[in-house]
Amino acid sequence: GQNIDxxxxxxxxxxxxxxxxxxxxxxxxxxxxxxxxxAGEAPTFLSYxxxxxxxxxxxxxxxxxxxxxxxxxxxxxxxxxxxxxYLCAVKLxxxxxxxxxxxxxxxxxxxx
Amino acid sequence: NAGVTQTPKxxxxxxxxxxxxxxxxxxNHEYMSWYRQDPGMGLRLxxxxxxxxxxxxxxxxxxxxxxxxxxxxxxxxxxxxxxSQTSVYFCASSKQGLGQDTQYFGPGTRLTVL
Numbered sequence: 001g002q003n004i005d006x007x008x009x010x011x012x013x014x015x016x017x018x019x020x021x022x023x024x025x026x027x028x029x030x031x032x033x034x035x036x037x038x039a040g041e042a043p044t045f046l047s048y049x050x051x052x053x054x055x056x057x058x059x060x061x062x063x064x065x066x067x068x069x070x071x072x073x074x075x076x077x078x079x080x081x082x083x084x085x086y087l088c089a090v091k092l093x094x095x096x097x098x099x100x101x102x103x104x105x106x107x108x109x110x111x112x
Numbered sequence: 113n114a115g116v117t118q119t120p121k122x123x124x125x126x127x128x129x130x131x132x133x134x135x136x137x138x139x140n141h142e143y144m145s146w147y148r149q150d151p152g153m154g155l156r157l158x159x160x161x162x163x164x165x166x167x168x169x170x171x172x173x174x175x176x177x178x179x180x181x182x183x184x185x186x187x188x189x190x191x192x193x194x195x196s197q198t199s200v201y202f203c204a205s206s207k208q209g210l211g212q213d214t215q216y217f218g219p220g221t222r223l224t225v226l
Contacts, residue, residue, distance in 0.1 A: 004154075008152075033214070033215075034223065041219070041220075042202060042217035042218060042219050042220055043155070043202070043217050044217070045214045045215075045216070087154065087155070089155075091213075097143070097160060097162050097168065097207070097208070098143075098213060099145075099157060099160065099170065100145075100155075100157070100215060101157070102147075102154040102155040102156070102169075103154055104152055104153060104154040107155055
């Protein structure tokens with residue numbers, strides 16, 4: 001089966017840097033997404049990695065190591081509005097279709 | 113573009129009732145999917161479709177039916193609602209190409225089955 005692990009909760013201070021890790025054991029790996037989800041809202045896209053290395057997008061960066069089955073999301077200069085759940089999702093090939101399998105999410109709380 | 117829309121936003125059902133959750137997208141996306149989200153369990157795929165007339169099962173399909181008669185619409189039917197189907201349901205769509213094919217989510221339907 002597929003297994004995606006990420007910490008359940010994290011806490012950080014406004015202005016700080018936080019790293020949210022995601023490890024996966026899957027077959028048919030075809031890329032990894034990070035989504036942000038505020039309470040009561042839909043997930044929104046943050047980043048996508050398909051090759052090893054770091055992808056930077058403003059205050060957010062995402063890293064992937066396919067050989068280690070490992071990714072992280074790095075959030076810099078934390079703001080109060082970054083308090084949300086962060087979802088790691090692995091894209092898998094199933095026949096002709098690409099499916100997303102999600103981790104349980106990491107609830108990040110940013111404190112003043 | 114309205115993106116992905118879902119109706120209703122909230123619904124309460126009694127055990128055994130049936131209903132249809134509506135999902136529509138105006139981005140001409142080939143791929144559409146339904147997820148349910150339960151506390152502590154992340155998003156789980158119920159059914160998906162790679163184009164009009166084509167549907168397939170995801171991880172948790174039991175108790176749900178789908179159809180895809182048009183590119184725009186992908187309704188999810190609960191045949192006989194059970195309390196275990198109390199959840200938040202998200203519809204998503206994406207292009208089905210070789211690239212990033214990011215999935216875009218609708219606002220969700222919060223369903224309670226009594």
